[in-house]
Amino acid sequence: MNKPLRRVAVFCGLLVLALLIRVNYVQFVQADQLQNDPHNRRVAINQYAQPRGNIIVGDKAITGHTETNGSDFKYKRTYTDGPMWAPVTGHASQAYGTTMLEGVEDKFLTGNDDRLFFNRTIDLLTGKQRQGGNVVTTLNAKAQKAAFDGLGNKKGAVVALDPRTGAILAMASTPSYDPSGIAGYSGTDEKNWIALDKKNDPDDPSLNRALRQTYPPGSTFKLVTAAAALESGKVTDVNAKTTSPDPYVLPGTSVPLKNEGSIKCKDATLRDALRQSCNTVFGKLGADIGLQGMVDEAEKFGFNKEQLVPVRADASNFDTKMSPDQVAQSSIGQFDTAATPLQMAMVASAIANNGVLMKPYEVAKLVAPNLSTISQTDPTELSKPLSPENAQKLQSMMETVVNDGTGKNAKIPGVKVGGKTGTAQHGVNNDKAPYAWFVSYAMTDQGSPVAVAVVVEDGAANRDDISGGGLAAPIAKSVMQAVLDK
Amino acid sequence: MSASNTTTITSIGAPNRRNTELALLVFAVAIPVFAYANVGLAKNGSVPAGLLGYGVGLGLLATVTHLLVRKFAPYADPLMLPIATLLNGLGLVLIWRLDQEPSLGAAMAPKQLMWSTFGVVLFVLVLVFVKDHRILQRYTYISMVLALFLLVLPVFFPPVYGARIWVTLPGIGSLQPGEFAKIIITVFFAGYLMVKRDALALASRRVMGLYLPRGRDLGPILVIWAVSLLILVFETDLGTSLLFFGLFVVMLYVATERTSWIVFGLLLSSAGAVAVASSEPHVKTRVQDWLHPLALENGAVTETAQARYAFGSGGLFGSGLGQGYSRLIHGIAPKSDYILATVGEELGLAGLMAVLLLYGLLIERGIRTALAARDPFGKLLAIGLSGGFALQVFVVAGGVTGLIPLTGMTMPFMAQGGSSVIANWALVAILLRISDTARRPAPSPAPSPDAEATQVVRNQ
Numbered sequence: 001m002n003k004p005l006r007r008v009a010v011f012c013g014l015l016v017l018a019l020l021i022r023v024n025y026v027q028f029v030q031a032d033q034l035q036n037d038p039h040n041r042r043v044a045i046n047q048y049a050q051p052r053g054n055i056i057v058g059d060k061a062i063t064g065h066t067e068t069n070g071s072d073f074k075y076k077r078t079y080t081d082g083p084m085w086a087p088v089t090g091h092a093s094q095a096y097g098t099t100m101l102e103g104v105e106d107k108f109l110t111g112n113d114d115r116l117f118f119n120r121t122i123d124l125l126t127g128k129q130r131q132g133g134n135v136v137t138t139l140n141a142k143a144q145k146a147a148f149d150g151l152g153n154k155k156g157a158v159v160a161l162d163p164r165t166g167a168i169l170a171m172a173s174t175p176s177y178d179p180s181g182i183a184g185y186s187g188t189d190e191k192n193w194i195a196l197d198k199k200n201d202p203d204d205p206s207l208n209r210a211l212r213q214t215y216p217p218g219s220t221f222k223l224v225t226a227a228a229a230l231e232s233g234k235v236t237d238v239n240a241k242t243t244s245p246d247p248y249v250l251p252g253t254s255v256p257l258k259n260e261g262s263i264k265c266k267d268a269t270l271r272d273a274l275r276q277s278c279n280t281v282f283g284k285l286g287a288d289i290g291l292q293g294m295v296d297e298a299e300k301f302g303f304n305k306e307q308l309v310p311v312r313a314d315a316s317n318f319d320t321k322m323s324p325d326q327v328a329q330s331s332i333g334q335f336d337t338a339a340t341p342l343q344m345a346m347v348a349s350a351i352a353n354n355g356v357l358m359k360p361y362e363v364a365k366l367v368a369p370n371l372s373t374i375s376q377t378d379p380t381e382l383s384k385p386l387s388p389e390n391a392q393k394l395q396s397m398m399e400t401v402v403n404d405g406t407g408k409n410a411k412i413p414g415v416k417v418g419g420k421t422g423t424a425q426h427g428v429n430n431d432k433a434p435y436a437w438f439v440s441y442a443m444t445d446q447g448s449p450v451a452v453a454v455v456v457e458d459g460a461a462n463r464d465d466i467s468g469g470g471l472a473a474p475i476a477k478s479v480m481q482a483v484l485d486k
Numbered sequence: 487m488s489a490s491n492t493t494t495i496t497s498i499g500a501p502n503r504r505n506t507e508l509a510l511l512v513f514a515v516a517i518p519v520f521a522y523a524n525v526g527l528a529k530n531g532s533v534p535a536g537l538l539g540y541g542v543g544l545g546l547l548a549t550v551t552h553l554l555v556r557k558f559a560p561y562a563d564p565l566m567l568p569i570a571t572l573l574n575g576l577g578l579v580l581i582w583r584l585d586q587e588p589s590l591g592a593a594m595a596p597k598q599l600m601w602s603t604f605g606v607v608l609f610v611l612v613l614v615f616v617k618d619h620r621i622l623q624r625y626t627y628i629s630m631v632l633a634l635f636l637l638v639l640p641v642f643f644p645p646v647y648g649a650r651i652w653v654t655l656p657g658i659g660s661l662q663p664g665e666f667a668k669i670i671i672t673v674f675f676a677g678y679l680m681v682k683r684d685a686l687a688l689a690s691r692r693v694m695g696l697y698l699p700r701g702r703d704l705g706p707i708l709v710i711w712a713v714s715l716l717i718l719v720f721e722t723d724l725g726t727s728l729l730f731f732g733l734f735v736v737m738l739y740v741a742t743e744r745t746s747w748i749v750f751g752l753l754l755s756s757a758g759a760v761a762v763a764s765s766e767p768h769v770k771t772r773v774q775d776w777l778h779p780l781a782l783e784n785g786a787v788t789e790t791a792q793a794r795y796a797f798g799s800g801g802l803f804g805s806g807l808g809q810g811y812s813r814l815i816h817g818i819a820p821k822s823d824y825i826l827a828t829v830g831e832e833l834g835l836a837g838l839m840a841v842l843l844l845y846g847l848l849i850e851r852g853i854r855t856a857l858a859a860r861d862p863f864g865k866l867l868a869i870g871l872s873g874g875f876a877l878q879v880f881v882v883a884g885g886v887t888g889l890i891p892l893t894g895m896t897m898p899f900m901a902q903g904g905s906s907v908i909a910n911w912a913l914v915a916i917l918l919r920i921s922d923t924a925r926r927p928a929p930s931p932a933p934s935p936d937a938e939a940t941q942v943v944r945n946q
Contacts, residue, residue, distance in 0.1 A: 001865050002857055004740045008869060009853040012876040016846035019880060020839055022889040026797045027835035034798020037780065039787050042799050042811050072811075 038097075041072065046110065048073040048094055053109040053132030053369070055089050055101055057139045063089060071185050077102075082178035084148040087157075087171050087208040088139060088362065090311070091179035096193055100208065101135060101362070102179075104310050108133045108366055108374075115366070115374050131369035138167035138364045138377075143450070146482040147172035150475030156436075156456035157209035157341040160479050163349035163441060163448045165379035166358030168309060170452075170479055171342075173209040211313035214338035215455050218424030219277045220437045221333030223347055226274060226397065228297035229285045230390040238270040238393050248280040250287075250325035257283045257328065260423075274397045275405035277421065279332050286331020287324050294331055295320050300385035301357065302346050303339070309360050316343035333424060344439045345453035351394050352418070352441035352448035355386035395443070407440065409473035412481060416443040419476065421469045433457070438472035442480040450483040452476040502925075503564035504556050510568035511548045518544060518575030521807055525583040528808030543599070544575055547606050558613045559922035563855060566921075569848045570899060570914045574602050574907065576841070577900035579807075580828050584821050587813040594821055594902050597659070601904035605911030612915035619920045623863045626677030630710060633671040636663035640721055650721040651894075662896075664726045665909035668874055669916070672733060674710070676866035679741035683862070687742040699742075719762060724769060725885075725893030729877050731755055736873040737866055769891075776891035789815050789824070793886055796827040797838075804834025821902040823894060826886050841900075842883065849876040852917050858924035868920045871913050 026034070036043060052075065054061035062085045064078040077092045079085065090100020098106050107113040111120060111132040123130050140160075147158035151174040160170035181192040198204045207213060229235040235242065246266040247256035257279055259265050265278035273281035286294055298318035299305070307313040316339040319330060329335040339347075342360060350357035358379050365376040386394065398418030401407045407419040419440030426432055441451040454472040519541040526534030534540075548571050555562055582595035616622065622629075640650045640663060652660040679686070685703045711734050719727060735751030763769050774781075775790040782788070787795075792815040800810065810831035812820050820828060830838045852872025859865045878895060885892035896906040 001740055001743065001862060004743050005853065005857050005865065005869055008736055008740060008873055009850070009857075012849050012853060012873065013846070015876055015880040016842060016849065018889060019842050019883050019887070022884065022887050023797070023830065023835060023838050023842065026794065026887055027800055027830060027838065028802065031798045031801045034795055035801070037795065037798075039780065039782070039791065040795040040799065041787075041814055042795065045811060 044094060045072045046112070047092070047098075047106070048075050048077075050111060050130045050132065051075050052077055052092060053111065053134045055085075055109075056134055056136045056367075057085075057088075057141050057144070060141070061134075068184065073185060077179070077183040079178065079180045079183075082180045083176035084144060084172070086176045086179055086206075087173040087210050088137065088144075089179060090208075091182055091206075093179070093182050093189070093193075094185040095189060096182055099206075100311050101137070104312075105135045105363070105366070109135060111369070116368060119368050119370060133369060133374065134367045136364045136367055137362050138162075138165075138169065139171065139362065140169040140483060142482040142485075143170040143479050144172060146170070146478040147454075147475065148174070148176075150454075150478050151456070154456050154471070155203065155209075156454065156472075157213065158452065158454050158475060158479060159210045159341045159345040160450055160452045160483065161345045161349045161358075161360055163353035163358065163451045166349070166360045166382070167364070167379070168360055168362040169450060169483055171208075171210045171362065173207070175203045175205045177205040208311075209455075210341045211307075211309070211311060212340070214314055214316055214340050214343075215435050215437075215457070216424040216426050217333040217337060217339040217344055218422035218435065218437055219279075219333055220344055220347070220420050220422035220439045220453075221331070221337055221339070222274060222277065222282045223351065223394065223398070223420050223439070224298055224301055225282045225286050225289075225294070225331040226270060226394055227301075227351070227386050227390065228289050228293055229270065230393060231297060231386060232289050232293050234285060234288055235270050238397055241267045241269055242273070242281055242285070243267060244273075244278070244281040244284050246278075246280045248284050248328075250283070250328050252323060253325050255325070257332075271397045271400055274420065275400050277406055282332050283328040287328040289331075291320075291322055291324075291327050294318070294327060297385060300383045301350060302343055302382065307342065307346075307360060309342070309362050311362070313342050313360075314340055316340050333422060341453045341455050343453075344437065344455075345451055348418075348420075348439040348441050348453060349448075349451035350383075350385050351391055351398065352443065352451050353391075354388040354447075355391035356384055357382045398440070402440070406469045407438065407473055409469050410438065410440050410477045410480075412442065412477060412484070415480075415484060417441070417477075417480065418443070419473065421473065436471040438469070438476045440473070440476045440480065442484055444484070450480050452479050454479075502561050504552075504560060507555070507564035507567060508552055510564065511552055511571060514568040514572035514575065515541070515545045515548050517572060518579050521576060521579045522582065524806070525579060525586070525808040528806060529583070529586045540578075544571075544578075547571075547603065551606055551609060554610050554613060555918065558617075559918050561925040561927070562918040562922040563851050563925070565851045566848060566914050566918055569844050569851075570911065573841070573844060573848075573899035574605075574911075577825065577897075577902075577907075578602065580825055580900065581821050581902050583808055583832075584813065584828060586808070589813055589816070590820060591818065597904070598902055598907070601907050602911075604904070605908040608908055609911040609915040612912055613919060616916070616919055618923060619864055619867060619916060620861060622673050622867070622916075623677045623680070626674055626681075629670045629674040629677065633667045633674060634710070634713065636667040636670065639663050651723045651726070659904060662903065662905040664723065665905040666912075668726070668729065668733075668878075669871065669909060669913055671710075671730065672737075672867060672870035672874060675734065675737045676863055676870055679737055679866055680863045683741040686738075687744060719766075723894065724762065724772075725878075725881050725895035728755075728881055728893060729874060729895070731758070732877040733870055733874045737870045740869050741862075741866060772891045772893070776888060779888050787814075789819055790888075790892065792816075793824050793827040794888060796824075797830040797887060800831040800834045800838070802835050804830070804832050804837055807832045818902070822896055823882070823892075823901065824886055825897055825901045826883055829900075830887075842879075845879045845883075845898075848872075849879070851921075855917055855921040855924060859920050860924060864920045864923065868917060871917055875910075875913065 051065045055063045062080050065075045068076045073094045090102045092098045092102040109132045111130050143160050147170040158172045182189050196206045247258045249256050259279050263276040265280045268281050303316045303318045306315045319336045326335050330337045359382040361377050366374045368374050395418050402410050402417045402419045406421040410417055410419045422437030424435040436456040439453045441448045454476045456471045523533050581598050585593040585595050639653055643653050646652045651662050651664050654660045682703055686699045689700050739747045763773055779794050780791045796812045812828040812831050815824050849872050856865050856868035882895045882897045884890040896903045898910040
C-alpha cells in the first residue's frame with residue numbers, strides 16, 4: 001500500500017504548496033492594490049488615525065483637526081473660513097473622500113507619502129505619534145477675501161495669478177459650501193452631504209467653478225484673437241485702420257454679424273475695436289487668420305488642455321475643426337469656445353508678463369512635520385504666446401480699454417491697469433441671462449504682480465445690468481487692490 | 487545481544503523522542519503566551535490580567551498530556567502533540583483578541599478554552615482506553631450506523647446561517663455532529679476496505695481501459711457514500727460533502743492501488759459540483775463571490791471582500807497582533823470561518839505561511855504514520871484521518887484566500903467552535919496511537935537455547 005500512500009503524500013504536499021502560493025499572491029502581489037482599494041475601510045481609518053497636516057496660506061493654517069470619539073476615525077478635519085477656501089482646500093471627509101488639494105496632496109497630509117519615510121521612521125523610533133506634512137499654498141489671503149466678498153451672493157468665480165511666476169493668488173467660487181459640515185461620519189454630515197448634491201441644490205455649491213466649469217468667454221476672447229492678429233502679422237500697427245465692413249457677413253453664409261448697440265466699428269483700428277469690443281472687426285480678423293492660426297494661438301495660451309495646478313482644471317475649448325464662419329464666431333468667444341476662469345486669467349497673465357505664459361500653480365512647497373522643506377515648486381514657463389513687442393502693444397490696447405473704454409470700473413488711481421470686458425450670451429436664442437466677464441492685470445515698475453479673471457453668472461440680476469464692466473470689473477479691481485496693497 | 491537482532495525496521499533502544507516532544511511543547515506553550523501578552527499590550531497598553539492563568543492553564547494541559555503520552559504511547563510521533571497545542575493556543579489568543587472588539591459581540595474565548603479542555607480530555611481518554619488502534623476495526627459496521635446517525639441528526643434541528651449542520655442542545659450550546667462523523671466514517675471506510683480490498687482490486691472487469699470492481703463489492707460502500715452525500719446536500723453543507731468525497735476516493739485508491747479510482751472520483755466530483763453549483767442558489771452566490779471577490783452587494787462591501795482586504799492589508803509582516811481591522815468582517819465570521827484573515831492581517835504573509843506550514847507538518851506526520859504502520863487497517867485509518875485533515879485545511883484556507891469558492895468549514899484547532907476542536911483532538915489521539923504502535927520496537931526475540939548451549943568455555 002505504500003506506493004499510493006506516497007502519491008497521496010505528494011498530493012497533500014501540493015495542496016499545501018497551492019495554499020502557500022495563493023497567500024503569497026494575495027498578500028504580496030495583490031497587497032498594494034488591496035491596501036489602497038477605495039472600498040477598503042482601512043484606507044479611511046489610516047487617513048484619519050493621526051492629525052492631518054495643514055493647508056497653509058501666508059503663514060496661517062486654514063485647516064485644523066479635532067479629536068472624535070466613538071467611531072473608527074480618531075481625528076476629524078476642521079476648516080477656518082471654510083466656504084471662502086473651499087475651492088482651494090476641497091474637503092477631507094471621513095465618509096465622503098477627499099477633493100481638490102486635500103485629495104491631490106492626501107498622502108502628504110496624512111504622512112503616508114514616501115518622501116516622509118524618514119520622518120515616519122524617526123517618529124517610530126522615538127515613540128512619537130505620526131504626523132502629516134503641511135502644504136503651503138501660494139494664495140494671498142487678502143486677495144482671496146476680496147474675491148469672495150466681491151462675488152458675495154452672486155454666482156461666479158474669480159482666479160488671480162501672479163503673471164511673473166504663475167502662482168495662484170486667489171481662487172474663489174460662489175455659491176460655496178463649508179467642508180467642515182461634511183468632514184465627519186455622523187448623521188449631520190450625511191444630511192449636509194445630501195443637501196450638497198446637485199439634485200437637491202441646483203446651484204451645485206461644491207462645484208469649483210474656477211477650475212472645473214467652462215463658460216463661453218465672449219468678448220474677453222478677443223484678446224486671444226488680437227494676439228493672433230499681431231503674431232500672424234495681419235495687424236502690425238494697432239493704430240492703423242483695418243478693412244472691416246459693418247455689418248460683416250460671415251464667410252460662406254448670408255448671415256450678418258452685428259455689433260452691440262450703435263458703436264462705430266467700420267474699418268476701426270485694432271485699438272479702437274478692442275476698446276469698443278467690435279464683433280465685426282474681430283470676427284473678420286479671426287476668419288482672415290484662419291482656423292490653424294487661431295487654434296495655434298489659443299493652444300499657446302493653454303486652450304484644449306487640462307491644467308494641473310496640481311489640482312486638475314478642466315480643459316478649455318477652442319474647436320479644431322470648423323468652417324470659416326464658425327472660426328469667425330469662435331474668434332469673438334462664441335460658438336463652441338469655452339474657457340475656465342483659470343484659462344482667462346492665464347490669457348491676461350501671459351499678456352501682462354510680456355508674452356511669457358507661466359505654468360499656474362497653487363502649492364508653493366511641501367513642508368515636513370519638523371518644518372523642513374520636502375519639495376518646492378519652481379515657476380516654469382509654459383509657452384510664449386506673443387513676442388514681447390506684441391505683448392506690449394496688446395497691453396497698451398488693454399490699458400485703453402480701462403482708461404477710455406468698457407472697463408472704466410477697474411481703474412485704480414496711480415496704477416496702470418489693463419483689462420477687457422465680456423458679456424457672453426448663452427442658451428437657446430441667447431434667452432438666458434448672459435455671463436459677465438472681466439479679465440485684467442495691474443502693472444507696476446517691477447512688472448505685473450497680478451492678473452485676474454472674473455466671471456459672474458447671475459440669473460437673478462436684471463438682464464440689462466449684466467455686463468462685464470458693470471458686474472465683474474469692480475470685483476477684479478478690489479482683488480488687484482488687495483494684491484497691490486492699496 | 488545486538489547480533490541476535492536482525493530486524494531492519496527498528497533497532498532495540500531506538501530513541502522514543504519523548505524529550506524532543508517536551509522541548510517542542512515548551513515552545514508551543516510559550517509562543518501563545520507571548521502572543522497573548524502582545525495583544526494585551528497592543529490593545530490596552532498593559533499585560534492582560536489573565537496572562538498568568540492562561541499560561542499556567544495551557545502549560546498544565548500540555549504537561550498532563552505529555553506525561554500521559556509518555557505513559558500510554560511512549561513511541562508516538564513527537565511532533566503532532568506540540569503542533570496541535572501550538573495551533574490551539576494561537577487560536578485561543580486570536581479569538582480572545584477578536585473578543586476585544588465590541589462590534590463582534592459576546593466574548594467567546596472562555597468557552598473555547600472550555601471546549602479545548604474537553605478536547606484534551608477526549609485526547610487523553612482515547613490514548614488511555616484505546617490501547618491498540620486495531621480494536622476500532624471491530625466496530626466497523628457500528629461506526630457506519632453511528633456516522634449516518636450523526637449526519638442525519640441536524641436535519642431535525644433548525645438551520646443556522648442557511649446550513650443544517652448544527653445540533654442545538656439547550657444549556658450546552660450547538661454541536662456540529664459532522665465533525666465527529668468525519669472520524670467515525672473514516673473508521674468504517676478503513677475497516678471495510680481492509681476486508682474488501684483484494685476483492686475490489688482484483689475481481690474487476692476491464693471497461694474502456696479502466697478496472698471496475700464487481701457491483702457486490704462496490705455496492706455497499708457506494709451506497710453509504712451516496713447517502714452521506716445526499717444528506718449533506720440537503721443540509722447545504724458543501725464543505726463537508728467535498729471532504730467526505732475526497733476522503734472516500736483517497737482511501738479507495740490507497741486500498742486498491744488502482745489509479746482508475748482517481749479518474750472515477752474526479753469525474754463523479756466534477757459532475758456533482760456542476761450539478762450542485764447550477765441548482766443550489768446558496769452555492770451559486772458563493773461561486774459568484776469567488777469570481778468577483780471585490781464586487782459590491784447592494785452598495786455594501788461583502789464579507790468576501792472584507793476578508794480579502796484584511797489579507798492584502800497585512801502585507802509581508804502584518805500590522806502586529808491587536809492592531810489590524812479584521813473586525814470589519816462583521817458578525818461571528820472573523821472568529822470562525824475567517825480566522826485566517828486575522829492571522830494574515832496581523833501576522834502578515836510570514837505568519838500566515840508559518841501557520842500553513844504547521845498544518846502541512848501535521849499532515850506530513852500523519853501520512854508518515856500511515857507509511858510506518860504495519861497493518862493495513864492502521865495504514866488506511868491513518869491516511870484517511872490525515873488526508874481528510876489535509877482536505878479540510880485546503881478547503882477552508884483555499885476558500886478564505888479565494889483559491890476556491892468558499893464553503894462553510896472551520897479551520898481545525900484555530901477556529902472558534904466546540905465540536906471541531908474536540909473532534910480534532912480525538913483525531914490527533916488516534917494518529918498518535920497508530921504511530922506509537924508503528925514506531926514501537928519489535929519485541930526482543932526470546933533468548934535462543936542454542937546460544938546458551940554453545941557458550942565458549944574459556945580456558946583458565
